[in-house]
Amino acid sequence: MMKFVNQLNNNQQMELQTQFEVLSYGVERIVPKEELKEKIAKSIVKKQPLKVKLGLDPTAPDVHLGHTVVLNKLKQFQQFGHRIQLIIGDFTGRIGDPTGKDTARKALTDEEVQHNANTYYEQFGKVINMEKVELHYNSKWLSTFDFSKVLELASTVTVARMLERNDFHNRYKSHKPIYLHEFFYPVMQGYDSYALQSDIELGGTDQEFNVLFGRQIQEHYEQEKQVVLLLPLIEGLDGVEKMSKSKGNYIGVDESPNDIFGKTMSIPDGLIVKYFELTSNLSIEEVSTIKSMLENGTLHPKDAKVRLAHSLVELFYSKEEADQSQGNFANVFGKNKMPENMPEVIWELETSISIIDLVKGLNLLPSKSEARKMVQNGGVRINQEKVMDPSQMIEVVDGIVVQVGKRKFVRLKVNP
Amino acid sequence: MMKFVNQLNNNQQMELQTQFEVLSYGVERIVPKEELKEKIAKSIVKKQPLKVKLGLDPTAPDVHLGHTVVLNKLKQFQQFGHRIQLIIGDFTGRIGDPTGKDTARKALTDEEVQHNANTYYEQFGKVINMEKVELHYNSKWLSTFDFSKVLELASTVTVARMLERNDFHNRYKSHKPIYLHEFFYPVMQGYDSYALQSDIELGGTDQEFNVLFGRQIQEHYEQEKQVVLLLPLIEGLDGVEKMSKSKGNYIGVDESPNDIFGKTMSIPDGLIVKYFELTSNLSIEEVSTIKSMLENGTLHPKDAKVRLAHSLVELFYSKEEADQSQGNFANVFGKNKMPENMPEVIWELETSISIIDLVKGLNLLPSKSEARKMVQNGGVRINQEKVMDPSQMIEVVDGIVVQVGKRKFVRLKVNP
Numbered sequence: 001m002m003k004f005v006n007q008l009n010n011n012q013q014m015e016l017q018t019q020f021e022v023l024s025y026g027v028e029r030i031v032p033k034e035e036l037k038e039k040i041a042k043s044i045v046k047k048q049p050l051k052v053k054l055g056l057d058p059t060a061p062d063v064h065l066g067h068t069v070v071l072n073k074l075k076q077f078q079q080f081g082h083r084i085q086l087i088i089g090d091f092t093g094r095i096g097d098p099t100g101k102d103t104a105r106k107a108l109t110d111e112e113v114q115h116n117a118n119t120y121y122e123q124f125g126k127v128i129n130m131e132k133v134e135l136h137y138n139s140k141w142l143s144t145f146d147f148s149k150v151l152e153l154a155s156t157v158t159v160a161r162m163l164e165r166n167d168f169h170n171r172y173k174s175h176k177p178i179y180l181h182e183f184f185y186p187v188m189q190g191y192d193s194y195a196l197q198s199d200i201e202l203g204g205t206d207q208e209f210n211v212l213f214g215r216q217i218q219e220h221y222e223q224e225k226q227v228v229l230l231l232p233l234i235e236g237l238d239g240v241e242k243m244s245k246s247k248g249n250y251i252g253v254d255e256s257p258n259d260i261f262g263k264t265m266s267i268p269d270g271l272i273v274k275y276f277e278l279t280s281n282l283s284i285e286e287v288s289t290i291k292s293m294l295e296n297g298t299l300h301p302k303d304a305k306v307r308l309a310h311s312l313v314e315l316f317y318s319k320e321e322a323d324q325s326q327g328n329f330a331n332v333f334g335k336n337k338m339p340e341n342m343p344e345v346i347w348e349l350e351t352s353i354s355i356i357d358l359v360k361g362l363n364l365l366p367s368k369s370e371a372r373k374m375v376q377n378g379g380v381r382i383n384q385e386k387v388m389d390p391s392q393m394i395e396v397v398d399g400i401v402v403q404v405g406k407r408k409f410v411r412l413k414v415n416p
Numbered sequence: 417m418m419k420f421v422n423q424l425n426n427n428q429q430m431e432l433q434t435q436f437e438v439l440s441y442g443v444e445r446i447v448p449k450e451e452l453k454e455k456i457a458k459s460i461v462k463k464q465p466l467k468v469k470l471g472l473d474p475t476a477p478d479v480h481l482g483h484t485v486v487l488n489k490l491k492q493f494q495q496f497g498h499r500i501q502l503i504i505g506d507f508t509g510r511i512g513d514p515t516g517k518d519t520a521r522k523a524l525t526d527e528e529v530q531h532n533a534n535t536y537y538e539q540f541g542k543v544i545n546m547e548k549v550e551l552h553y554n555s556k557w558l559s560t561f562d563f564s565k566v567l568e569l570a571s572t573v574t575v576a577r578m579l580e581r582n583d584f585h586n587r588y589k590s591h592k593p594i595y596l597h598e599f600f601y602p603v604m605q606g607y608d609s610y611a612l613q614s615d616i617e618l619g620g621t622d623q624e625f626n627v628l629f630g631r632q633i634q635e636h637y638e639q640e641k642q643v644v645l646l647l648p649l650i651e652g653l654d655g656v657e658k659m660s661k662s663k664g665n666y667i668g669v670d671e672s673p674n675d676i677f678g679k680t681m682s683i684p685d686g687l688i689v690k691y692f693e694l695t696s697n698l699s700i701e702e703v704s705t706i707k708s709m710l711e712n713g714t715l716h717p718k719d720a721k722v723r724l725a726h727s728l729v730e731l732f733y734s735k736e737e738a739d740q741s742q743g744n745f746a747n748v749f750g751k752n753k754m755p756e757n758m759p760e761v762i763w764e765l766e767t768s769i770s771i772i773d774l775v776k777g778l779n780l781l782p783s784k785s786e787a788r789k790m791v792q793n794g795g796v797r798i799n800q801e802k803v804m805d806p807s808q809m810i811e812v813v814d815g816i817v818v819q820v821g822k823r824k825f826v827r828l829k830v831n832p
Contacts, residue, residue: 091563145563147507154597159575160588162596172576180578180603181570183596 002034004041012044019080025284026277027073028205029230031212036227039199043082050082053198053214053226055189058093058108058116063123064250065312066243068279069231070202071127075281077200084133085196086124088117091139092185113137123253126316141195142188153187156220162186165209186210190217198226205230206242234278239268257313258339261325262407264309265333269301272308280311332409338384338401342409351396351414355380355387358394364404379405418450420457428460438492441700442485442693444621445646447628452643455615459498466498469614469630469642471605474509474524474532479539480666481728482659484695485647486618487543491697493616500549501612502540504533507558508601529553539669542732557611558604569603572636578602581625602626606633614642621646622658650694655684673729674755677741678823680725681749685717688724696727754800754817758825767812767830771796771803774810780820795821 008016019040030036043050054070074084093108108116117137121130145153162183163172171178186209193201193214203211208230215225233242236249243250251263267275272294276287290307293299306326313322328339349361359371359380374380375390381403382394394400398414424432435456446452459466470486490500509524524532533553537546561569578599579588587594602625609617609630619627624646631641649658652665659666667679683691688710692703706723709715722742729738744755765777775787775796788806790796796803797819798810810816814830 142563145566147558147561147566150561150563150566151597151600154600155595157596159579159584159594159596159599160591163575168575175576178575179571180573180575180599181567183575184567184570187596 002038002041004045005037007045008041012041015044016040022076022284023073023080023229025076026069026232027229028232029208029228031215031228031230035225036200036229039227043199050077050199051085051197052077052082052200052202053085053087053193053196054202055087055089055192055211056120058088058090058113062245062252063120063254064243064245064252065275065279066204066234066236066250067124068127068253068315069234070204071124072279072281073202073229073231075128078129078132082200084128085136085198086120086133087136087138087192087196088113088120089189089192090117090137091142091188094139126253136192136196138188138192138195142191153191153217154184156217157183157187159183186213187217190214193226194218194221194223197223199224200229201226202229202231204233206233232274232278234274235271237263237266239271251312253316257317257321257325258328258341258407260313260316261309261322261329264312265302265305265329267305269305272301272304275308276304276311280308281315282311333406338403339409342401342411344411344413347396347412347414352393353396354390355382355392355394356390358396358402359404362402362410364402364408364410374404418454418457420461421453423461424457428457431460432456435496438700439489439496439645441492442648443489443645444648445624445644447631447644447646451641452616452645455643459615466493466615467501467613468493468498468616468618469501469503469609469612470618471503471505471608471627472536474504474506474529478661479536479669480659480661481669481691481695482620482650482652482666483540484543484669484731485650486620487540488695488697489618489645489647491544494545494548498616500544501552501614502536502549503552503554503608503612504529504536505605505608506533506553507555507604510555542669552608552612554604554608554611558607569607569633570600572633573599573603575599602629603633606630609642610634610637610639613639615640616645617642618645618647620649622649648690648694650690651687653679653682655687667728669732673733673737673741674744674757675823676729676732677725677738677745680728681718681721681745683721685721688717688720691724692720692727696724697731698727749822754819755825758817758827760827760829763812763828763830769810769812770806771798771808771810772806774812774818775820778818778826780818780824780826790820 005016016037020037023040024030024033024036039050042048052074054074078084090108090113093113094110117135121135124130124133163169165186168178168182189210190213192198194217198214201211201214208228211228211230215228218225235241236243236247237251238247238249241247241249245252251260255263264275273287273291276282276290280287282290290299290304294301294304306329309329310322310326313325324341328341332339345362353361355375356368356371359365359374360368365371365374371380372390375387378386378388380387381401383401384403387394396412396414398412400412402410402412421432432453436453439456440446440449440452455466458464468490470490494500506524506529509529510526533551537551540546540549579585581602584594584598605626606629608614610633614630617627617630624644627644627646631644634641651657652659652663653667654663654665657663657665661668667676671679680691689703689707692698692706696703698706706715706720710717710720722745725745726738726742729741740757744757748755761778769777771791772784772787775781775790776784781787781790787796791803791806794802794804797817799817800819803810812828812830814828816828818826818828
């Protein structure tokens with residue numbers, strides 16, 4: 001079993017130790033741990049990179065800080081010279097959801113798939129080196145299957161095993177329908193690992209069932225089984241729910257530097273270390289130091305968050321932009337001043353307008369009723385002065401600054 | 417709903433009545449009954465024959481009296497001018513059982529499928545007119561499916577519905593594996609009905625789940641749904657278990673006239689009427705008369721069985737052979753004499769041989785131990801004389817008659 005681990009010389013053993021320590025850092029579960037060591041050892045002995053797979057849903061390219069957890073892990077693999085296999089699951093995306101009952105889920109066109117793949121490509125490029133990444137579309141092999149090949153694949157799986165998956169289990173127990181084709185999504189994903197001879201597959205802990213499937217399919221086809229690295233899901237800005245776009249508690253990787261900085265400053269103190277470990281690009285040692293300093297009180301949580309926010313903006317943009325958004329943040333929140341840089345909008349509507357219509361007209365809030373609430377709560381300022389009366393009329397003049405909440409500022413230009 | 421039934425004239429209504437009465441006679445369940453009437457009415461109005469489907473397992477062409485139940489029903493459909501669709505399920509037969517765990521079930525070769533289809537053809541030909549039958553192989557359409565077509569088909573089915581099928585349900589509850597591909601057998605069979613636009617499907621009551629599936633698939637593809645006729649299973653010679661080759665309680669349609677006659681005479685009296693109804697070619701009225709006569713004691717069960725046995729030999733062979741085997745039976749069992757006709761075997765082994773080796777040498781019993789038992793029980797005779805001592809030596813001379821049990825006779829020829 002430990003065939004390659006046992007033939008390493010001293011230098012190679014140190015190399016194995018280093019890689020194993022870094023690659024398993026922050027990982028929730030490795031299945032199985034010993035096989036990860038053996039995979040690394042084999043790669044060292046044979047001087048061959050490991051093939052590290054990440055599967056992507058072609059329908060939802062909204063990349064946020066939650067994805068950074070897995071991207072940072074991929075980056076570490078890259079730094080050791082391993083090869084990343086990104087797989088766009090376009091096969092199911094192209095055929096759509098065939099129940100025909102959920103018309104909301106239509107088949108994607110080739111252009112949509114391509115567009116979504118490009119979005120991943122750009123946004124992932126902020127963290128990993130996309131030039132060294134293999135990009136695959138699983139329609140390449142899945143679309144060639146005939147019925148007998150599908151049946152062969154299906155014969156590797158038991159119904160009981162499928163019904164162990166949490167969501168299937170719950171739906172079955174509560175008499176909600178599971179359509180037979182749904183059982184094929186994990187199977188197809190597992191086949192992808194076989195098709196690409198993956199050594200490692202990464203996934204969030206919520207993907208455990210699916211990513212483990214690859215091992216089963218590879219075993220059926222007598223291929224060396226992949227090792228699965230399950231990465232923790234990070235809580236969102238609320239500190240409670242898993243970060244997700246639909247919950248609105250997320251930091252998008254393509255948000256502006258000021259937004260990323262400000263949102264990071266808003267996380268609960270309890271999440272600071274976890275965010276450092278999983279989303280920043282600080283080394284293990286640096287994170288460890290920050291952790292001790294927070295524990296013994298030599299580092300204030302607010303300062304730790306500044307450091308975290310800076311590192312995230314640097315990761316997604318550059319050191320310069322990180323410095324600048326740190327400066328802006330200090331100006332606004334430290335000294336209660338306006339930021340130096342803010343968006344300018346050319347105002348072309350009436351110059352005498354109610355505060356509600358002004359806020360809504362600038363799209364600073366989605367509806368008039370929300371604008372009214374915000375005004376009544378004292379969250380709206382004109383040139384730093386609170387406006388509390390929703391019926392107050394504002395004379396819009398050139399250079400006037402409208403502020404909503406803590407972080408939204410707009411300067412109006414009025415053409416003479 | 418009753419669109420066609422409601423537009424029949426008087427003559428047509430009588431025709432509908434006649435067809436409906438004959439076609440539903442002896443059927444355990446019609447799903448749904450009203451639709452059968454409508455199908456017949458439509459066929460009468462449009463002067464189009466109904467398409468009547470029967471699916472056949474390509475691996476097991478052992479046709480016995482149990483199949484006659486469905487063959488007789490097909491024959492009635494033929495007599496009303498409807499069209500029979502026999503489907504050889506060669507697709508699954510050709511790909512074999514893909515679990516790879518049951519090596520006993522290998523994929524059939526094209527030749528084997530063809531051979532088995534021919535066997536059906538010959539043996540069914542004893543009951544129905546094979547020249548007017550459509551013979552289909554389901555590989556024709558199923559082998560053209562790609563993965564997305566399979567998924568579409570799968571999306572018409574829920575997992576819960578599948579697990580309602582008795583054997584799946586029991587296996588799931590008792591933690592025995594069900595492999596995912598097994599769910600496809602009923603689905604594929606259902607698709608066959610769609611592919612052939614079947615109006616009617618016949619099946620034994622044990623096939624209820626599978627044959628009902630056709631309705632579901634046709635509905636998904638917006639085709640008029642077939643009506644299902646579930647035919648009762650007949651008990652075998654033991655009067656208890658379902659007739660089947662594996663249980664040894666069957667009458668094979670290619671057995672000799674004497675064997676068919678003799679075996680029929682051995683059924684329990686309680687089955688006489690059921691066998692008449694389901695397996696003989698007697699008319700409804702004739703069966704009804706026999707039933708009353710048995711009930712009021714004017715017909716002795718033994719005489720009823722002679723009539724039944726005669727009708728079955730006539731069905732599978734001819735009136736002449738039926739008469740002859742009735743004569744043989746009367747000779748042997750009525751007057752305890754030897755039959756006039758019996759097989760002759762040219763004896764080429766030792767002419768001085770133990771009774772055990774003689775019986776085994778003639779293949780009258782499968783093993784020496786069974787031969788020994790039969791001798792000890794007084795079931796073996798040489799020239800009508802019982803031989804009870806298993807070690808007794810027999811001098812084989814020309815014309816000697818060996819009898820095993822009640823019905824097996826062989827006359828030996830010894831070349832001088």
